[in-house]
Amino acid sequence: MIPLRLAVQFLTRVPLGVPAAPRAADLGRSVAFYPLVGLGLGLVLAVVGALAGQGPGLLAAALLVTLWAAATGFLHLDGLADSADAWLGGQGDAERTLAILKDAYAGPAGVTAVVLVLLVKVAALAPLMVAGGVAALVLAPLLARAGTAALLLTTPYVRAGGLGEAAAANMPRPAVLLGVALSGLVALLVGGVAGLGALVAGGLVLLGLRWLMVRRIGGVTGDTLGAAIEVSEAVVLVVFAFGT
Template identity: 55%
Template sequence: MLRCIRSNGRPRQSHRRSPIRALLAAIGFLTRLPVPAGVFDGVSTRTQLAWYPVVGWLIGALLWAFGWVLAAAPPLLASALLLLAWVALTGALHLDGLADSADAWVGGLGDRERTLAIMKDPRSGPMGVAAVVLVLLLKFAALASLPHPGVALWLTPLLGRAVLTAAFVSTPYVRSGGLGSALVAAPRSASLAGLALALALCLIGGRPGLWALLAATLVFAFWRLACLRRLGGMTGDTCGALTELTEAAVLVVLALLC
């Protein structure tokens, strides 16, 4: 490993390695893929944000490869196995945020402090369970209606993580000390570069890429507005819900129109 020496004589890691370490740290946070044990040491959380679309594309590439393996399988079985792999890859990280947000949005009765308090409760109520079941059902039905492998398998997780970058760049984070509080100070130029990459990949996807981009943009705009009105900004749970809602919407739109 390349190293350089500080003025006080102690070694530190070269900045040349920091982008790769930030990417690996983002992979370690957003997925259950194995990364080197010390990858989080000395890596600022805010440097990971620009890599979120890349991690989404990586998830999509793995799902596309799995879809290729399952190309000859019965569509319903292939879709169920793809969805199982999808949840396993992410460790249900965003499904947890969806459940908490659904419980809080209904149980909060329009009150900001009550909504935030319910989101901190680790238990899931009936609305949270219903939201997770419905979103997974939509994903399964859409996957069963789409060809395997297809562009939807890499477009959907790509946009599901790109909206996280967009949310932290454009929206206040309202829970001090929360999991995403360090991402608010992420370098804006790097985050915009990550979003530009996501846009370019959508354009490469052709007509499905444009429909997927439109669906993700509408979900992002609607959910961002709802969070601003209710909470004054985003939390980690609402960001998780944003990812799940975006992925479901993209899959449904592509299944209906492409």
């Protein structure tokens, strides 16, 4: 299952020994597995959260968010930081924005964005840990990665060359669409009213982020997809927190 292993490798830091030069077709098929990887991560977080929830809620939430970020290799947080710096420093210019996205340096806008998103996640998780918010922990990673697949379905990939462009150009669109649709169904079945709220809020935020990406750089890059994952996860947790 090379496409599944590629999806795990792209979205987490679980070493599965994928080929050094994967085929373009396998890269494309890996996109269909993004929601499944999110579901797997969510189930692990739910188990850990159930155990950690026996302790102080705020501390448990902070520890869980730390594990969450470490499991993904901090890749999505890096994308969030790069995107925030690029949008501020790009000053409305597409080429300048793309150049800053490639820069590994984290500026004040990037650091601030990462801190704020992590604060929101911890603050939203704290009451959920006390209330046993298993559904939120399962659905936040799932819906965020389904949202990434949806962005790749509907938005041009603008960074030429590399694995991201090959994945976007070769993905099996019906299979990816099915994965996104099933993710929405899982959200309704597992989350109920809060799941519906997370779908609506997450969808609106995703549309807003897509509009910003298309307007500024003409599409998505790996960094902006990472930023979308972090923001989407935070939105889902906030919706569930207000529903407790």
